[in-house]
Every structure is written in C-alpha cells, then in structure tokens.
Amino acid sequence: MAKYGDGYQMTLSWVPGEGGHVPKHAIEAGPRVYVCRAQHDDRIIPGKLVATHNCAYFCYAGQEHAKNKYEVLCNTAFDSHDC
Template sequence: MPGTYRWVPACLSQRSIPPGALRVGTDADGDEIYAGRAHHEGDIVPAKVIPTKNACYISFGGEEVLKDQFEVLVPSMFAWQFSTNGEVPPGAVEAGSTADGEKLYFGRVNHDGCTTPGKIHPSHACCYYPFDGEERSSAEYECLVLM
C-alpha cells in the first residue's frame, strides 16, 4: 500500500509548488509557509518554503540559507476509481470489516442525482448504501483509494 506522505521535487526558478503541499506555518506578513527539505553539504535539511516570496530556506551553520532546489512534503491524496462487482483497485481504503473478518471498503454510487457513500462488500459483489430509509445496492460504484 502506498505511503502516507511523499516528497515531491520543486524548484523556485519554475515557481512550482505541488498541489496538496502541507502548510505548516504563517510568515510575519501572513504569507503561507510549507514543509520542505533540501540537500546542503551532504545533509538533507528540513526547510521552510514560502511560495509567495519565491523562497526556500534552511538553517545551517548559524545562518539562514536560501535554496533553489528542494522537495515539498505532500500528505497522502485520495481519489475515486470506478469499479464493479465487488472488486476494489490497489490502494483501496479499508473502512471496516464483517463479524467474520471480511474487509469492507469505502465506496460511493450515483443514485437519483445524488452521490451517496456506502460500503463495498466484495463477497456480495456490490456496494451497499443507505438511501431514503432503505439499504440499496449497486454493482457499479467508485472506490476510495489512497494515491
């Protein structure tokens, strides 16, 4: 299963901060600060990344050092993947289990113009969902997956 975070390369000269980057602070003037890291003299050093200032800083040897090449911390991202008949794609989010130990997964279906969450029950080949006072089922659904 994929990790719970990843380090994504970024570069000030390209003014690129990856979507979903982890915000960790606020600068004195209110600018957002993101978690980063950068290589410096053989070390990999935690960094503060401030996109609006086009800056990435590390502290090293008593100084604040500006770095152009760095990585930004991006927490896990989730997505929806279409699936059918109780199947779940790699990275499917386990949301529960039956009394006898079968894993249940988080799914969603489109029903009467609504997008409604439910449980994917692999051995039943469907996604069950509560709707209008009843348990409904669909053999076609989307499954929540960790990217």
C-alpha cells in the first residue's frame, strides 16, 4: 500500500475463483463476505462472495442469482512478508 495524499493507494486485481474459494488477500466487505464479480448474459456484474455458501451472489433483472465461478477483488501489491 502506498501513501497518496491523505489516504492510501492499493494495487487491486480480479482473481479467478470457484466453489466458495477465497483467494489470498481478498477484499472483505463484511465478516466472511468478499467483493466479487461474475459473468452473466455477456455482462460482468459486481456481487458478493459468501465463502460459507460456496458461491457468489449478484443482482440482475431484479433477482439475486448465484454463480459457482467468479472473480474476487484482491490486494495484489508486492508484499515482502510473502517472500
């Protein structure tokens, strides 16, 4: 993470996942809930990954849908603790 003005800047990337798997350094939106996105009807739609449910959820056409394959937003900055 780098200092930028009064805040911090992070390097974020979308990391593929499936079946409830949470990649390393996933961005947590709540307890065991992570920021994700999934493809549906040729669109990429933001949603939430609930690890304990083994799938990701997103809203489309007024309904909540579940997907087994998704991408999770992760902090992918170089971390010297991982070396």
